[in-house]
Amino acid sequence: MTSPTWVVNAEAGLLEKVVYSPDGLVAAIAQDAESGEVLMMAWMSAEALALTLQTGRATYYSRSRQELWRKGDTSGNIQHVVSARADCDGDTLLLAVHQKGPACHTGARSCFDAGGHHD
């Protein structure tokens, strides 16, 4: 077994608790572990979740491209996952993450700060 580079503090029984949609996905909210800012929401397949927990690198499933994407592989803006837990009915995950650089492809820190709203 190789040494893990990161350990995700996953809720006990998380993998059994998750309820996937008919298309095999679960919503995942990424929240900044330090500031509490909500950075983004994306989707995970069972494989994406397993990879996320094994590697500590947030890995999602792209519904448009129909493939896994490990956040930061293209942009360098990687997400290390500190903890992961599911909600009461298991169909949404909440990840506490260390976000390197902006989380949004627009260059904004958060996908919810991509412009247009009042400040």
Added chain:
Amino acid sequence: MTSPTWVVNAEAGLLEKVVYSPDGLVAAIAQDAESGEVLMMAWMSAEALALTLQTGRATYYSRSRQELWRKGDTSGNIQHVVSARADCDGDTLLLAVHQKGPACHTGARSCFDAGGHHD
């Protein structure tokens, strides 16, 4: 025109920005306006979002019951929405809310604290 009981600070052009799923829904994350805690994720139809913005009371769409539900009507644990904004691709909403009592039907403050995870 009747007096509003609450004014939601909605992102400019929010209604035009939202991209609904093929079944007419958009994901909505409710975050505690004071603590930053993520309380729950639920779904909104266009009607639910319009009612939320008009009334300031978080109103969702139940996929299982296929009907609108205004949070707190049964439990008393209402959500007043302080602000609403969409993410970069318009398919997720982030609501800052004042949550009265627990947000979760289990009695937990957050649906992500409903039990079972490490502390």
